[in-house]
Amino acid sequence: MNVLKTPSFFRPASRPSSPAPVAGLLRPDSVQGPERQSRPPNKLSLTNFIRQTPSQQPTPAPNPTPTPLIQDGSYLEMLSLKLSEAVSKALAQPTGPPAVNEQAAGRRPIPQGRGLALGSLIASELNAANDNPHLHRAVLRSLQRPFTVMMTNLSGQLPPLLASSLFHSTPTIANQVAFPNSVQLYALSIAKFSEELLQVFDNLGLGLDNDIRGDGLKSIRDGFVSIINRVVNPLVAGIRGELIPLIESLEFPNQGSTVKVPLGAKSTTLHHSSIISLQALMPAYARALTTYTTSTLSHSTLASLLISVLWKSLIALSHRVDSNSSPSPTPEASPLLSVKKRRGSPTSTTPPLTPPPGRFTIKLPPSRPPSPPAAAVPATASADCRALYDLLILLPRPSSGQESTRLAKEAVDEAFEGLRTLPALLDGVKTKGSSPGNADTIARELNDLTAEVPSLIALPVILHAFGGSGTSSVAAMLGIPEDEYRKGCLSGFGRAEECTVAIAQRAIDVLQTDPVANKIVIRWLEMELAEIEEDTSA
Numbered sequence: 001m002n003v004l005k006t007p008s009f010f011r012p013a014s015r016p017s018s019p020a021p022v023a024g025l026l027r028p029d030s031v032q033g034p035e036r037q038s039r040p041p042n043k044l045s046l047t048n049f050i051r052q053t054p055s056q057q058p059t060p061a062p063n064p065t066p067t068p069l070i071q072d073g074s075y076l077e078m079l080s081l082k083l084s085e086a087v088s089k090a091l092a093q094p095t096g097p098p099a100v101n102e103q104a105a106g107r108r109p110i111p112q113g114r115g116l117a118l119g120s121l122i123a124s125e126l127n128a129a130n131d132n133p134h135l136h137r138a139v140l141r142s143l144q145r146p147f148t149v150m151m152t153n154l155s156g157q158l159p160p161l162l163a164s165s166l167f168h169s170t171p172t173i174a175n176q177v178a179f180p181n182s183v184q185l186y187a188l189s190i191a192k193f194s195e196e197l198l199q200v201f202d203n204l205g206l207g208l209d210n211d212i213r214g215d216g217l218k219s220i221r222d223g224f225v226s227i228i229n230r231v232v233n234p235l236v237a238g239i240r241g242e243l244i245p246l247i248e249s250l251e252f253p254n255q256g257s258t259v260k261v262p263l264g265a266k267s268t269t270l271h272h273s274s275i276i277s278l279q280a281l282m283p284a285y286a287r288a289l290t291t292y293t294t295s296t297l298s299h300s301t302l303a304s305l306l307i308s309v310l311w312k313s314l315i316a317l318s319h320r321v322d323s324n325s326s327p328s329p330t331p332e333a334s335p336l337l338s339v340k341k342r343r344g345s346p347t348s349t350t351p352p353l354t355p356p357p358g359r360f361t362i363k364l365p366p367s368r369p370p371s372p373p374a375a376a377v378p379a380t381a382s383a384d385c386r387a388l389y390d391l392l393i394l395l396p397r398p399s400s401g402q403e404s405t406r407l408a409k410e411a412v413d414e415a416f417e418g419l420r421t422l423p424a425l426l427d428g429v430k431t432k433g434s435s436p437g438n439a440d441t442i443a444r445e446l447n448d449l450t451a452e453v454p455s456l457i458a459l460p461v462i463l464h465a466f467g468g469s470g471t472s473s474v475a476a477m478l479g480i481p482e483d484e485y486r487k488g489c490l491s492g493f494g495r496a497e498e499c500t501v502a503i504a505q506r507a508i509d510v511l512q513t514d515p516v517a518n519k520i521v522i523r524w525l526e527m528e529l530a531e532i533e534e535d536t537s538a
Contacts, residue, residue: 076138079125083146086121090114090193091153103182107157109189115196123204140206140215147220154190154227161187162230170238171284179284180291184235188291191231194224195295225297232298239285240305244312246274250388251316254378271379275387286394296405299398303408306395307493310415313388315490317422318457320381321464382426389419414452415493421452429465442466443523447531455528456489456496456503462524468517474503477510504529 094111102108122143129135161167166183180188198221201207207221250272293302379387393416400409428449432442450458456474464472471477475485489499504525511518511525 075135076142079139080142080145083121083142084149086118087146087150090118091150102185107186109186110193112189112192113196115193116200119197119200119203122200126204137215140217143206144216144220147217151220151223154194155223157190158187158227158230161190162234168234168238170242171281171288173280179288187231191228192294194227195297198224198228198295198297228295228297229301232292232295233301235292236289236298236301236305239288240308242281243278243285243309246277247309247312247388248316249274250313250384251320253320253322253381268377269379269383270377271387272384275379275384275391278388278391282391282394286396290396293396296399296402299405300408302396303398303405303412306392306397306412307415309392310412310419311492313385313392313419314422314454314457315486317381317385317388317426318461322378322380380426382423385419385423385426389416389423392416392419411493417452418454418457421449422457425449425453425458425461429461432465439519439523442520443527446520446524447527450524450528454493454496455500455532459503459507459525462521466518466520467511468514471511471518471521474507477507478503501529501532 091110093108098108125139126136129139161183164183166181167187169179169181169184171179201217201221201224206215207217209215210218254270254272289302289305293299397412398405398408400406425446428445432445446458446462450462459474460472463474473482475482478485480488488495489503490496508522508525511522515522
């Protein structure tokens with residue numbers, strides 16, 4: 001029995017005995033020694049494998065202030081070498097692969113900001129020599145040679161660019177994306193570089209003295225101005241040459257009274273073909289002019305362009321005579337609409353004995369007849385004028401921040417105001433011409449409508465609406481040809497203002513031959529002359 005209670009002979013002799021149980025289980029990492037510390041919770045986080053963004057690293061200053069040279073015995077010689085090296089670096093070709101449509105004859109545009117970097121170097125040396133008048137004059141004399149070399153270099157690069165046919169290309173519907181082209185980009189970069197250096201000259205007061213005993217940089221300053229004008233003026237003139245013919249064609253309305261358009265069209269007004277072309281081209285012209293006229297020197301050229309376009313618009317729309325649009329043709333009567341039967345009316349005099357089988361079926365409504373084709377009526381002069389004004393306001397205007405461009409800005413704003421108020425006059429003469437009223441009352445209302453419109457622009461509109469027979473043309477009343485009248489009296493805002501009094505007095509004398517038929521025009525001209533005399537005396 002003792003043998004059966006402890007059967008040791010049934011156990012294998014090779015199996016070791018199990019160790020005695022312990023109070024707690026040890027973690028596997030605790031047996032490696034007390035020197036190993038526990039891993040922090042975020043040791044294996046994904047943030048350690050994410051590449052740090054460049055924004056998290058400190059960025060160096062892009063343009064540190066240049067350190068002036070030590071003013072010792074070799075200062076002027078070292079300054080000349082430093083300025084020559086800075087000019088060479090400013091005109092050097094940029095590094096890196098070129099962008100698409102960037103190279104012109106193997107050369108790339110001058111990067112923006114190099115002129116300002118060169119100006120900061122010059123400013124640091126001049127400021128360091130402010131305490132020594134003799135050294136300050138010597139530093140100014142040291143600027144003449146590097147700038148003369150730079151001006152010779154820039155002037156030599158311009159003629160091939162200006163003579164290229166690509167330089168004189170203007171935006172079209174087909175090449176709006178690739179505009180400006182590579183040649184224009186390179187020429188504009190030279191103009192921008194000159195503009196930056198001219199800004200430095202303005203800040204430092206350089207090149208303002210005509211005296212040869214001054215800084216001697218007046219010729220360099222004039223050279224920068226010449227470069228900007230040689231680049232910007234032809235580009236602006238190219239856009240002007242494209243805009244003026246489209247504007248002048250607005251004087252003649254579209255041919256044809258009605259034009260069929262597809263069904264579902266949003267509008268039935270057909271604008272002039274020039275308006276349709278300008279709707280596609282004006283955004284490209286606006287971007288181009290914004291790129292050309294970054295310098296305040298070119299704002300006078302921009303103002304001349306805007307005033308010329310606005311004046312041509314006023315002349316064309318005020319002398320335009322809209323043809324009477326024939327009413328849209330009435331659609332032919334549909335067979336379903338021509339015969340209208342009463343519900344339940346008999347088809348014959350004797351009703352049938354039994355109702356027809358279709359009497360007890362569901363009656364569906366007849367199919368709707370097709371809608372008549374829409375007719376597009378040509379837009380009136382006032383509608384085209386409003387559309388043209390909405391397009392011209394997309395163009396940039398001269399800046400009003402400086403005194404030199406403030407007068408140009410005021411002149412452009414005044415011209416825009418005249419075009420904006422012209423549609424109200426074109427619509428007003430139609431409503432007032434069809435409704436009878438007192439001549440003084442109508443003339444006073446016309447005077448209010450023409451407050452912002454030049455008198456010689458409003459005169460043909462009022463003559464056509466309220467004048468008698470043979471008084472629709474101002475040139476005929478003056479006894480001169482139409483072309484001579486426009487060249488001599490309607491060449492611009494200023495010339496028209498000078499000729500207003502003489503032409504108004506001559507028109508009154510001619511209209512007095514039939515005072516009853518021309519009483520509204522005569523009364524309006526008298527009010528205009530009274531206002532001009534009051535403004536002159538004030």
